[in-house]
Amino acid sequence: MRKGQQIWLELMKAIEESHVAIIIFSKNYASSRWCLEEVAKIMECMKQKDLIVLPVFYNVEPREVRKWRGSYGRAMAKHEAEFGKHSHKVKRWKKTLVDASNLSGWHFDNEVEVKLIKEIVNEISMQLHRRPLHVSKHLVGIHPQ
Template sequence: MASSLKPEKIYNVFLSFRGVELRRNFVGHLYQALIRNGIHTFRDSEELKKESCIAIIVFSKDYAASRWCLEEVAKIMECKEQGNLTVLPVFNKVDPREVREGRESYRRALDKHESKFGKDSDKVKGWKEALFNAGSLFGWHLNDGDELKLIQEIVKWISCHLDRTPLHVAKHPVGIESRVVMLKSTLNLESNDDVVMVGLWGQGGIGKTTLAKALYNSTFRQFEGSCFLANVRETSKGCKDLVTLQEILLKDTLLLQEILEVSSVDKGIDIIRRRLGRKK
């Protein structure tokens, strides 16, 4: 498989934050916990590492006062839009509405930036848009007394997320990259409105499964959850086998540590509809 379809990740997690106090306390403790769990993490960089899988933004009261942090969050959200990054905000004693709507300390900080760069500055508009988008994401809230529990939750979530590894594909299948690009354009991955299906048809042995795996490897990190079900026809001949497939689908897509037991096919359909209906 061509290397451009799945560049190897050098770092797993990038931490964006502001302040010496955070570095010494929450961010420092989170960093050490991630490292102890074998998750390659970095906190400082002149530019955001494109190889990272996950960016954690720790929003604090004074985050928006830093031009450096605003440039960072803009770059992070740009990478997210390109499908190269998963973004997790942590709201450190700050309401998400302050971040996304520019309230309180964020309003004061942005007013100062507008005074310097101009109210119609594209730079400031870009920062505001990035803050709005990041502040609208699912995230965690850090309040007094729950730091250890929160760090454990974050490490557990990231560990599960990073377990979503690429599938094995033959090293250099001829012409596969151009076919993956064509299929990706058909899927319209930027849309959040539609459920899209595409069928691969042809006689056995021509590379349909290889192409499907390559497409999966090229796109799975753009989704909140993903699952590759192989040999469905052979493993779904009875109701029990269908239930097994449903359980695998739920476990992989929801990043569960253990199988969620499904009692029947109908029950599985209901659980899938409820648990996956709002996920991309």
């Protein structure tokens, strides 16, 4: 993205033009209205444009996302307090979280990140009808935890 461009508009355009979207659900994901709007756009494009959507549950259980439990429940309660329990925006976010968390994906919980990244790269490669991509053993900036 070039300097001076509107981040939000460029992000929405990038989502619309993408073939694959990876949603990484983390503990604090639902506390961000920005992230909730992004995932809503991703799910909209999945339905309208056949966008391939791959969720990753990073140190969070899929059921927490699906049933608004734990940090997701607390975040949604804050959004309801801010916008109103019956607001269109909050209802849309809740439905989006349910829909996205019902997709088949990966649950990452204290595993080696490199292994997960390789699995995701291979899945994307297969989804795009290509042969598996080679992922180097020495990825830059990727360190086991």
